[in-house]
Amino acid sequence: DTGVSQDPRHKITKRGQNVTFRCDPISEHNRLYWYRQTLGQGPEFLTYFQNEAQLEKSRLLSDRFSAERPKGSFSTLEIQRTEQGDSAMYLCASSFFRPSSNFYEQYFGPGTRLTVT
Amino acid sequence: AQSVTQPDIHITVSEGASLELRCNYSYGATPYLFWYVQSPGQGLQLLLKYFSGDTLVQGIKGFEAEFKRSQSSFNLRKPSVHWSDAAEYFCAVVLYSGGGADGLTFGKGTHLIIQP
Secondary structure, rough: OOOEEOOEEEEEEOOOOEEEEEEEOOOOOEEEEEEEEOOOOOEEEEEEEEEEEEEEOOOOHHHHEEEOOOOOOOOOEEEEEOOHHHHHHEEEEEEOOOOOOOOOEEEEEOEEEEEEE | OOOEEOOOOOEEOOOOOOOOOOEEEOOOOOOOOEEEEEOOOOOEEEEEEEOOOOEEEEOOOHHHHEEEHHHHHHEEEEOOOOOHEEEEEEEEEOOOOOOOOOEEEEEOEEEEEEEE
16 A cells, blocks of 8 residues: 655745756545645644635745646645745645545645755 | 534644643534544544444544533543644534535644653
8 A cells, every 4th residue: 555655755946947846645545635734833724625616725825836736636836936935834634525424534645845946 | 514623733742641632613413523633744634433323432542522412512532642643623514415525624734742
């Protein structure tokens, strides 16, 4: 059972550059979530997909952020014109949602640590 | 809006001693409640969850948590900690709707230090 994987694990970029992260969920999972975690804080929800549809976006997701899940499998999160305040750990999680079930569990990947200099 | 408070930023416990980590939530209805653990360089791992039913829930690694509606609390406990339990612990809640649940709301975490 391969878990959620994220690439790259670390990214250092200069302010103003664009960066893109990739998340590969557990294969049968239809929901995929993105979170951001800054130092000393808990993860904060950014957005999530059900299959290829983006169902919700947090107010934290500014216009410089865009996420896609084009074929309902892997997802990418792009940050344009990065700022120092974007430095954080970006976490991806996936789950399997069934309308008949109240239960779900989100499985998290190891995260991508972004440092903007 | 739902929120989660973990009042203790750091807790130090001697190995073999008991542990209780506090979590309070603010929400009009009973949310779904979770405890996650995060070790350095590792992803978040689910320890246990509460949806309904028995208010004392058992999780992995010998952890348990008790839901107390009257206190809006979901405290995590372990009778005897091991050095390997040193990590960051997060309490989280989620709103469930007919279309499923959306993103988790996490507390700020409690950093657990184990003294030999």
